Amino acid sequence: MKIFIPGVPESTTGGELKQLVSGVLERRFHFPFAQRPSIQSCDVLQFRDGDGSVEYHGLVAISPDEAGNWFLGHFKGLQLHGRTLSARQFMDRRHRSSDMRPAHDRRRVNLKISRVFGVRGNVQPLDRLRREMGS
Numbered sequence: 001m002k003i004f005i006p007g008v009p010e011s012t013t014g015g016e017l018k019q020l021v022s023g024v025l026e027r028r029f030h031f032p033f034a035q036r037p038s039i040q041s042c043d044v045l046q047f048r049d050g051d052g053s054v055e056y057h058g059l060v061a062i063s064p065d066e067a068g069n070w071f072l073g074h075f076k077g078l079q080l081h082g083r084t085l086s087a088r089q090f091m092d093r094r095h096r097s098s099d100m101r102p103a104h105d106r107r108r109v110n111l112k113i114s115r116v117f118g119v120r121g122n123v124q125p126l127d128r129l130r131r132e133m134g135s
Contacts (some may be wrong), residue, residue: 001068002090005058008044009081014116016080017058018042024075025067037067043115050110059090 008017018039025037040061047055062068068089075087 001062001065002092003058003060003062003068003071003075003087004090005060005075005085005087006055007083008056008058008085009083010054010056011081012044012056012058014042014044017044017060020078020080021060021062021071021075024071024078025062027074028067028070035064035067037071038063046114046116048112048114056116058085 005017021039021042025039040063042060043058045057045059047057049055062071072087072089075085078085
């Protein structure tokens with residue numbers, strides 16, 4: 001099961017996010033007879049809009065699905081770098097073409113999504129400057 005964690009702090013690394021998720025899963029699945037969950041992948045994603053705004057979100061794949069469902073109910077309210085996080089099941093919507101989108105669809109058309117590797121030292125000030133300058 002893929003789990004979407006919206007609004008992670010800009011300084012978050014994939015390793016920190018994985019450690020947080022592992023800590024939650026350990027609370028439930030510490031019995032020797034229970035099937036232990038595994039984190040298949042854990043990424044921090046950068047969402048860059050055409051107007052220069054940048055957001056960071058987490059995407060975690062947990063196996064088996066039962067562990068993912070349990071995780072969703074127990075992750076809410078945890079904090080990372082002082083920010084309270086939430087989680088929901090990820091819905092892959094890439095299969096729709098833009099001409100098939102309903103009128104009430106609020107998704108951003110010009111959104112660019114990329115995986116973040118390592119620490120993003122100067123990304124925040126540069127993005128803030130771009131927003132202030134309107135570029």
